[in-house]
Amino acid sequence: MSTHLVCPICGQEFECKGPxxxxxxxxxxxxxxxxxxxxxxxxxxxxxxxxxxKVKTVCNKTEPVTDRQGFAIFDQLPxxxxxxxxxxxxxxxxxxxKYYASTRISVQAAVKPGKITIVEFALNEYGAMLVxxxxxxxxxxxxxxxxxxSSLNHAIMDPTRPAAKGQAEYKQLKPTELYTVACExxxxxxxxxxxxxxxxxxxxxxxxxxxxxxxxxxxxxxIELALIYPKNDKLTxxxxxxxxxxxxxxxxxxxxxxxxxxxxxxxTVDVLDVVLPKxxxxxxxx
Amino acid sequence: xxxxxxxxxxxxxxERQHMLESGLLERFAHDYPDDFASLxxxxxxxxxxxxxxxxxxxxxxxEAAIYNLLRLFIEFGPGLELAPYRRWANDMLDxxxxxxxxxxxxxxxxxxxxxQGRRMIxxxxxx
Numbered sequence: 001m002s003t004h005l006v007c008p009i010c011g012q013e014f015e016c017k018g019p020x021x022x023x024x025x026x027x028x029x030x031x032x033x034x035x036x037x038x039x040x041x042x043x044x045x046x047x048x049x050x051x052x053x054k055v056k057t058v059c060n061k062t063e064p065v066t067d068r069q070g071f072a073i074f075d076q077l078p079x080x081x082x083x084x085x086x087x088x089x090x091x092x093x094x095x096x097x098k099y100y101a102s103t104r105i106s107v108q109a110a111v112k113p114g115k116i117t118i119v120e121f122a123l124n125e126y127g128a129m130l131v132x133x134x135x136x137x138x139x140x141x142x143x144x145x146x147x148x149x150s151s152l153n154h155a156i157m158d159p160t161r162p163a164a165k166g167q168a169e170y171k172q173l174k175p176t177e178l179y180t181v182a183c184e185x186x187x188x189x190x191x192x193x194x195x196x197x198x199x200x201x202x203x204x205x206x207x208x209x210x211x212x213x214x215x216x217x218x219x220x221x222x223i224e225l226a227l228i229y230p231k232n233d234k235l236t237x238x239x240x241x242x243x244x245x246x247x248x249x250x251x252x253x254x255x256x257x258x259x260x261x262x263x264x265x266x267x268t269v270d271v272l273d274v275v276l277p278k279x280x281x282x283x284x285x286x
Numbered sequence: 287x288x289x290x291x292x293x294x295x296x297x298x299x300x301e302r303q304h305m306l307e308s309g310l311l312e313r314f315a316h317d318y319p320d321d322f323a324s325l326x327x328x329x330x331x332x333x334x335x336x337x338x339x340x341x342x343x344x345x346x347x348x349e350a351a352i353y354n355l356l357r358l359f360i361e362f363g364p365g366l367e368l369a370p371y372r373r374w375a376n377d378m379l380d381x382x383x384x385x386x387x388x389x390x391x392x393x394x395x396x397x398x399x400x401x402q403g404r405r406m407i408x409x410x411x412x413x
Contacts, residue, residue: 035402041406043370069371109409115407116405116406120408
């Protein structure tokens with residue numbers, strides 16, 4: 001006994017002459033069904049070729065999101081060319097905060113009768129960077145500072161951030177970009193601390209783990225010297241200083257209130273000699 | 287007592303392998319003449335050998351299941367790279383304890399249900 005069936009794909013009637021005492025395969029690859037409709041399977045993958053779920057896709061005036069396997073299926077499409085796109089920014093937060101597209105996000109995909117066109121989109125996972133300030137002497141007290149992270153091709157939200165407890169975290173950075181990280185000590189701290197490096201260029205991040213970038217800060221030891229004379233408190237002159245067997249001459253050519261001598265070793269400083277201004281020498285001689 | 291030596295066992299296995307390969311090629315040429323022609327006899331034979339290797343490593347032993355695996359490979363590539371739900375399909379085929387025919391049937395049914403007999407083509411920018 002034969003049975004008339006309607007093809008679910010093309011709508012044409014066909015006659016099945018198979019045995020009807022059990023299920024049999026009607027989707028034979030040798031079938032004569034004239035497949036008029038095609039389809040588009042969008043596959044959104046990450047760096048590891050795993051499917052990314054919940055990504056908003058757009059095709060043929062519909063906007064489904066990808067399923068758990070990373071696929072969005074547009075079926076029963078007549079032969080034509082379709083604009084097929086993904087919208088990462090418009091996807092749910094757990095997609096838009098985790099992924100970005102570094103390659104194309106829209107294609108013109110041709111659909112042919114009886115064929116399914118696979119359109120693949122690749123997403124990259126964001127990485128994070130933890131910028132830290134550390135003391136070279138191992139002490140825990142840190143000076144106030146701020147960090148700035150910048151890139152030529154990626155505008156970062158709030159690029160300059162204060163170091164809270166000596167660190168600041170930058171999320172949603174792109175592993176495909178190079179970043180320049182800068183550290184700036186607060187004006188009041190520069191007298192007491194010195195950064196080994198002000199800027200680190202060419203920094204990259206990975207999606208696998210938070211990338212640390214460390215700025216090292218060294219405490220500065222200094223003294224301030226003053227030449228005081230009752231008639232004129234702005235005296236020029238120079239001091240011969242000695243510390244741990246080394247000597248250096250520090251000159252004040254303009255006559256400041258204090259002569260600031262930075263970057264000394266911790267410990268005592270000997271003032272070995274003081275050279276007075278010529279005028280004072282004449283005065284004292286007279 | 288009948289003793290079957292390892293050499294004899296290998297000879298039987300080799301004979302079975304040869305018969306399976308011939309059977310696969312015959313059905314390949316009959317059911318997918320265009321694919322068979324485009325691959326050529328050597329290419330088709332290489333795909334049949336790859337199917338047998340894959341079937342052995344995935345504990346798929348029945349002739350029908352091996353042929354269904356070949357169908358998947360012909361239509362979607364030996365890594366199922368053109369298949370919808372390729373990760374799921376490969377994971378299912380690699381399952382260590384499920385019986386071979388069950389694994390292949392699950393995968394073929396689900397994938398062919400989605401494609402409905404239509405062939406997959408990968409969109410390329412120059413298309």
